[in-house]
Amino acid sequence: MSRSSLMPVFDGHNDVLLRLMRGKLPPEQAFLEGDNIGHLDWPRMKQGGFVGGFFAVYVPSESTGVDVDALMTHPQYDVPLPAPLPLATSQQVTVHMAALLIRIERASKGEVKICRTAADIRDCIDTGKLAAILHIEGAEGIDPDLHMLDVLYGSGLRSIGPVWSRPNIFGHGVPFRYPSTPDTGPGLTERGMELVRACNRLKIMIDLSHLNEKGFWDVARLSDAPLVATHSNAYAISPHSRNLTDKQLAAIRESRGMVGVNFATSFIRPDGQRNDDTPLEEMIRHMDHLIEHVGVDGVGFGSDFDGATIPAEIGDVRGLPRLVEAMRKHGYDEATLRKLCYENWVNVLERTWGQ
Known part of the structure; x- marks a missing residue:
C-alpha cells in the first residue's frame, strides 16, 4: 500500500525519545534510518501512515x-509509585531528550519538523513531512520559578502534562490501580496552579492524562483552554484509575476539548489486564463511548x-491501517475516520494555541 493511499494518522502520545x-x-540514525526496535521509527511511520504526533x-x-x-x-493490582525526582537530575534528562528531537529535526534535512502552530502541522501533512510536537510528560524538570518553562517554550515546547503518575511539586498523579476510580488523592499544588496559569499565558496545551480526578477539576476550574487528555480511555468500559469518568468526559466536551x-x-x-491478546473491537468500544x-x-x-x-493485531506503527480498516468495517464513514485519525487533533490545537 502506497503512502498516498493510507489514511493519515496524527497521534496524541508516544515515548520514542x-x-x-x-x-x-x-538516536538520529536509529530514528531516521530505522532500527526496527519497539513501535516507531521514521521508515515504519511512513509505512503506517503516521504523519505526526506528540x-x-x-x-x-x-x-x-x-x-x-x-x-x-x-485480577486486582496497585503498582507502587516511585519517589519524587530531584530537580537537577530531572533537568539534565529533560534537556537531553528535548535535544534528541531537535537533533533529529536537524539531521532529517527537512523531513521532520518541530511544529509550533497548527499551520505548521497542516503544512507537514500536505508535504509529507513528519509533524512533531515537543511535549513534557511530568514537569519534574521545571523549576518552581518556571524559568525552565520559558527555555523549553523557546525550544518549541507546546504541550505539557504537569505530572506523570508519581507526585511532584506541581501535583499528584493517578496511580496504576485496578479496579479504582481516578479519585485517588489531592490535586494540584499552589505551584501547579501557577504552572497552569503560565501555560495559558504562553498558549501551551495542558495534558490531563496522568492527573488524578481532583487535579483534573483543578485544571478545569483554572484553565481558559480546551481540556485535553492525550492518551486516556473510558472508565465506564475499563474501571482503571487511569481512565476518565463520564462526568470528566462531559467537562471535556463542554470545553470543546x-x-x-x-x-x-x-x-x-x-479486566484491566496487560495482555496483547486484546481484540481491536475492544478499542473501538472505547471510541464509541467517547464519541457518545x-x-x-x-x-x-x-x-x-x-x-x-498494545494489541498484537496492531503490533507496531505499521499496524495502523489494520486499526483504520477495523473502524471502517465497524461503520465509521470516511469523514468520521478523517476526524478521528487526524483532523480533530489539528483543530483542537488550533483552538488551544490560537494559531
Missing part, C-alpha cells in the same frame, strides 16, 4: 524492584507507542 535515549545506536519528554525513575508486567496480570484513545491494553480491557460523551469532533488516537503493551 525515551527508547532512543536508552538505545545503542545514535513526542513525550519523560524522566524515568529508578526501578522500584516490582515486576510491573507480572503485577498487572493479577479532546481525548486520545490509549492503545495500552490495561486501559482498554474491562465527548462528540465526534473530540476524539482521536493517543497510542502510547513505545511506552505500552
